Amino acid sequence: MKQQxxxxxxxxxxxxxxxxxxxxxxxxxxxEGPLGSCFDRxxxxxxxxxxxxxxxxxxxxxEAIETxxxxxxxxxxxxxxxFAGDLLGQLIATSFGLADFSIPLFGVYGACSTMGExxxxxxxxxxxxxxxxxxxxxxxxxxxxxxxFRFPLDYGNQRPLSATWTVTGSGAVIIGEYHxxxxxxxxxxxxTAGRIVxxxxxxxxxxxxxxxxxxxxxxxxxxxxxxxxxxxxDKIITGDLGYIGQKILIDLMxxxxxxxxxxxxxxxxxxxxxxxxxxxxxxxxxxxxxxxLTSWILPRMLSGxxxxxxxxxTGALLSPISFNEGQSVxxxxxxxxxxxxx
Amino acid sequence: MKQQxxxxxxxxxxxxxxxxxxxxxxxxxxxEGPLGSCFDRxxxxxxxxxxxxxxxxxxxxxEAIETxxxxxxxxxxxxxxxFAGDLLGQLIATSFGLADFSIPLFGVYGACSTMGExxxxxxxxxxxxxxxxxxxxxxxxxxxxxxxFRFPLDYGNQRPLSATWTVTGSGAVIIGEYHxxxxxxxxxxxxTAGRIVxxxxxxxxxxxxxxxxxxxxxxxxxxxxxxxxxxxxDKIITGDLGYIGQKILIDLMxxxxxxxxxxxxxxxxxxxxxxxxxxxxxxxxxxxxxxxLTSWILPRMLSGxxxxxxxxxTGALLSPISFNEGQSVxxxxxxxxxxxxx
Numbered sequence: 178m179k180q181q182x183x184x185x186x187x188x189x190x191x192x193x194x195x196x197x198x199x200x201x202x203x204x205x206x207x208x209e210g211p212l213g214s215c216f217d218r219x220x221x222x223x224x225x226x227x228x229x230x231x232x233x234x235x236x237x238x239x240e241a242i243e244t245x246x247x248x249x250x251x252x253x254x255x256x257x258x259x260f261a262g263d264l265l266g267q268l269i270a271t272s273f274g275l276a277d278f279s280i281p282l283f284g285v286y287g288a289c290s291t292m293g294e295x296x297x298x299x300x301x302x303x304x305x306x307x308x309x310x311x312x313x314x315x316x317x318x319x320x321x322x323x324x325x326f327r328f329p330l331d332y333g334n335q336r337p338l339s340a341t342w343t344v345t346g347s348g349a350v351i352i353g354e355y356h357x358x359x360x361x362x363x364x365x366x367x368x369t370a371g372r373i374v375x376x377x378x379x380x381x382x383x384x385x386x387x388x389x390x391x392x393x394x395x396x397x398x399x400x401x402x403x404x405x406x407x408x409x410x411d412k413i414i415t416g417d418l419g420y421i422g423q424k425i426l427i428d429l430m431x432x433x434x435x436x437x438x439x440x441x442x443x444x445x446x447x448x449x450x451x452x453x454x455x456x457x458x459x460x461x462x463x464x465x466x467x468x469x470l471t472s473w474i475l476p477r478m479l480s481g482x483x484x485x486x487x488x489x490x491t492g493a494l495l496s497p498i499s500f501n502e503g504q505s506v507x508x509x510x511x512x513x514x515x516x517x518x519x
Numbered sequence: 520m521k522q523q524x525x526x527x528x529x530x531x532x533x534x535x536x537x538x539x540x541x542x543x544x545x546x547x548x549x550x551e552g553p554l555g556s557c558f559d560r561x562x563x564x565x566x567x568x569x570x571x572x573x574x575x576x577x578x579x580x581x582e583a584i585e586t587x588x589x590x591x592x593x594x595x596x597x598x599x600x601x602f603a604g605d606l607l608g609q610l611i612a613t614s615f616g617l618a619d620f621s622i623p624l625f626g627v628y629g630a631c632s633t634m635g636e637x638x639x640x641x642x643x644x645x646x647x648x649x650x651x652x653x654x655x656x657x658x659x660x661x662x663x664x665x666x667x668f669r670f671p672l673d674y675g676n677q678r679p680l681s682a683t684w685t686v687t688g689s690g691a692v693i694i695g696e697y698h699x700x701x702x703x704x705x706x707x708x709x710x711t712a713g714r715i716v717x718x719x720x721x722x723x724x725x726x727x728x729x730x731x732x733x734x735x736x737x738x739x740x741x742x743x744x745x746x747x748x749x750x751x752x753d754k755i756i757t758g759d760l761g762y763i764g765q766k767i768l769i770d771l772m773x774x775x776x777x778x779x780x781x782x783x784x785x786x787x788x789x790x791x792x793x794x795x796x797x798x799x800x801x802x803x804x805x806x807x808x809x810x811x812l813t814s815w816i817l818p819r820m821l822s823g824x825x826x827x828x829x830x831x832x833t834g835a836l837l838s839p840i841s842f843n844e845g846q847s848v849x850x851x852x853x854x855x856x857x858x859x860x861x
Contacts, residue, residue, distance in 0.1 A: 182648075182650070191648075231844065266607075266608030266838045266839070267608065267838035269840060276717050279714050281711075281713060281714045283640065286610050286626040286628045287626050288609065298625065301643065305646065305648075305649070306524075307643055370600055372621050372622060373618040373624060494614040496607065498573060499609075502571050
């Protein structure tokens with residue numbers, strides 16, 4: 178098999194798979210934000226008809242896939258496998274959300290970078306001929322994440338300004354073989370997988386700072402591997418660095434003489450209104466990049482506004498146990514190249 | 520790209536990748552078991568030189584990869600990516616164990632089925648040309664798992680006879696392109712990815728019963744997809760069904776008129792001596808199948824004793840939260856076909 182690698186870390190797909198269909202399901206707060214009108218559904222409350230936050234998150238994942246299938250007019254029987262994950266211990270939002278589909282499942286975990294990881298692996302599966310159609314789905318839920326990583330909501334604790342707000346939402350994409358249709362479509366042309374980058378930061382209330390070095394590492398690897406400039410992208414969009422992480426990423430890239438200040442934005446910045454929504458440093462969670470991709474990035478690429486986007490979900494690799502045992506918060510970022518064309 | 524699928528769920532690799540090198544690192548109890556002399560290293564205690572159980576598990580993962588690289592005379596720079604996971608929330612054993620390698624990482628989670636998932640994805644990456652060499656590694660640790668899923672060890676609680684004993688161990692394999700060498704080698708020729716199977720069992724102290732239906736589902740899918748008989752395998756080896764799960768699996772298969780009683784064994788049965796080690800229903804954990812593969816199955820295949828093995832790690836998809844919220848314990852099993860030859 179001919180190697181599909183460029184440089185040390187980048188994969189170029191031989192027949193770049195298409196994103197055939199997608200969906201974004203979010204909670205009430207996300208519905209009140211700047212992208213509110215873009216989502217497929219905004220929940221009336223945080224429970225999505227369930228009794229626990231975890232079950233609510235599962236319900237969102239299920240609805241995200243069902244909605245994507247419906248919008249794409251694709252039968253669930255035609256999905257060969259699902260790559261999916263969430264932030265909860267042992268991926269329970271995923272397990273209980275996707276069980277009913279009876280579709281082979283690859284559980285993946287890259288913290289908030291999981292949508293990049295799952296889309297990259299799904300693209301590999303399709304491009305390599307191991308699946309005709311594969312789904313990638315991730316979710317996060319403000320309340321289940323706060324309970325897991327910080328404090329139960331009922332404590333009413335104060336959040337520092339550097340903290341991000343975990344997005345309640347689930348985004349799904351269906352990835353399949355490319356067929357020319359005469360219609361504009363978005364394809365996944367390349368991937369640079371992330372590696373763990375640990376600057377030794379221990380502040381779990383400043384995850385933007387923890388993840389920005391990993392984003393700089395992955396973006397630099399892609400540019401070095403391909404010889405491309407940052408200007409070759411209409412947009413470079415990270416997952417959930419927020420305002421603080423964005424500043425650090427731009428600074429780190431500038432030290433390498435790469436200016437991404439014009440191209441860069443971040444899903445965690447776009448999803449909330451900083452002034453009116455009290456979300457401090459921005460949005461986060463593996464639902465954040467997933468729903469911003471499906472409800473904001475992909476539509477803009479289809480409309481012709483952007484042709485080429487470097488989509489790079491970012492993850493902070495901590496657990497309550499590692500944090501309480503005094504470990505640092507390493508970061509990881511998986512980069513995906515999206516290109517629109519007919 | 521020509522489809523590499525047979526039937527609904529099985530992938531046949533076009534140029535089956537080789538398992539180039541492997542290792543198994545275990546704790547003291549595993550060293551005292553029937554496979555004790557087979558492991559690359561048996562730790563003197565449960566801490567592996569670290570201060571916490573979680574850090575000890577990370578140390579085992581790191582040593583497992585380092586040992587496999589050394590045994591295979593492979594440089595870490597030649598590993599394009601690692602597929603890895605463990606049982607702990609947010610995969611911290613993996614994140615902190617593998618950070619120093621600076622190798623692109625795909626975190627995966629399939630509970631105790633994770634070694635099957637990671638090996639299948641690594642084989643896909645190599646066979647598809649997305650990696651020349653990829654590593655797959657998983658770990659579990661008795662104490663970190665008990666703390667996570669059951670009771671802290673200091674409680675000294677009683678374990679029912681249906682409970683399994685989480686293996687302290689980490690196994691790694693390096694998967695790469697096949698090159699004829701005149702030497703006997705083991706290749707990964709096919710994979711049947713698991714789907715979630717939930718019989719509604721809620722007893723987390725009887726995980727064999729929770730996982731056996733998933734193992735039956737995956738094995739049946741493979742046999743249906745390929746038209747092969749169970750007899751086409753010298754051995755069918757599940758991950759950690761233990762004695763109770765084995766009986767259920769054999770019964771479930773018999774109902775489909777498939778008798779696997781002669782071929783079947785289970786890593787959780789092989790790794791401990793039931794009579795003398797007080798391990799009740801057998802071993803479990805994603806280290807269980809990993810170290811039994813690398814220290815017992817692969818050597819027997821290389822020696823010529825077995826030519827063809829269906830290796831099927833099994834996972835129970837629960838978390839302490841899902842369990843305490845009254846959810847069932849669904850199972851999943853990923854099947855990998857191993858074939859020895861020159």
